[in-house]
Amino acid sequence: xxxxxxxxVCAAGCSSSLLEVRTREAAxxxxxxxxxxxxxxxxxxxxxxxxxxxxLILIAPQVRYKKKSVLASAEPYGxxxxxxxxxxxxxxxxxxxxxQIVRAIKIANHSPT
Numbered sequence: 337x338x339x340x341x342x343x344x345v346c347a348a349g350c351s352s353s354l355l356e357v358r359t360r361e362a363a364x365x366x367x368x369x370x371x372x373x374x375x376x377x378x379x380x381x382x383x384x385x386x387x388x389x390x391x392l393i394l395i396a397p398q399v400r401y402k403k404k405s406v407l408a409s410a411e412p413y414g415x416x417x418x419x420x421x422x423x424x425x426x427x428x429x430x431x432x433x434x435x436q437i438v439r440a441i442k443i444a445n446h447s448p449t
Contacts, residue, residue, distance in 0.1 A: 339369040340441055341389065344420070345380045345406065346396035355420075358430025359437070366434065377402050385413035391441050394433070397422040416440055 340363075344352040352374035363370035375383070377399050393410055395403050400419055407417045418440055424432045 338367075340371070340391050340437060342370065342372045342392045342394060342437055343380065343383070343390050344372065344374040344394050344396065345377060345399055345402065346374060347398055348376050350374070351398075352396055352425075355425065355428050355430060355433060358428055359433045360430070362430040362434035363437075366438075368434075368438070370434070370437070380406055381409070383409070385410060385415060389413065390415055391444070392437060393417045394420045394436075396420050397425050414444075416444055 342359075344356055346352040356372050356374045360370055360372055363372075380393070380402070393406055393415055395406065395417065397420060403417060403419065410417050418436065420433065421436075423429075424436070
């Protein structure tokens with residue numbers, strides 16, 4: 337069974353919580369173990385990637401301005417950072433966000449399919 341670790345970054349870590357739940361549900365439907373958590377921009381700025389590794393960080397539309405600083409701290413640990421499409425975020429589309437997660441991790445791992 338595939339296993340992924342993902343962080344959703346939003347302003348306070350709250351607005352992403354429903355998207356977190358729906359994305360986890362989508363992963364379960366696809367038989368994927370998904371550890372996903374929503375955090376605030378303050379939390380991600382002090383996140384310890386060395387002791388708590390993750391595969392992917394997804395940035396909510398309202399905090400896209402923080403992407404450059406998140407990239408600077410995450411990339412040395414091989415962590416991808418991507419934006420969440422505003423429509424996916426606004427519609428709380430866990431299925432589409434799960435698809436984005438799978439594509440991103442497969443590309444990073446150079447996996448076929």
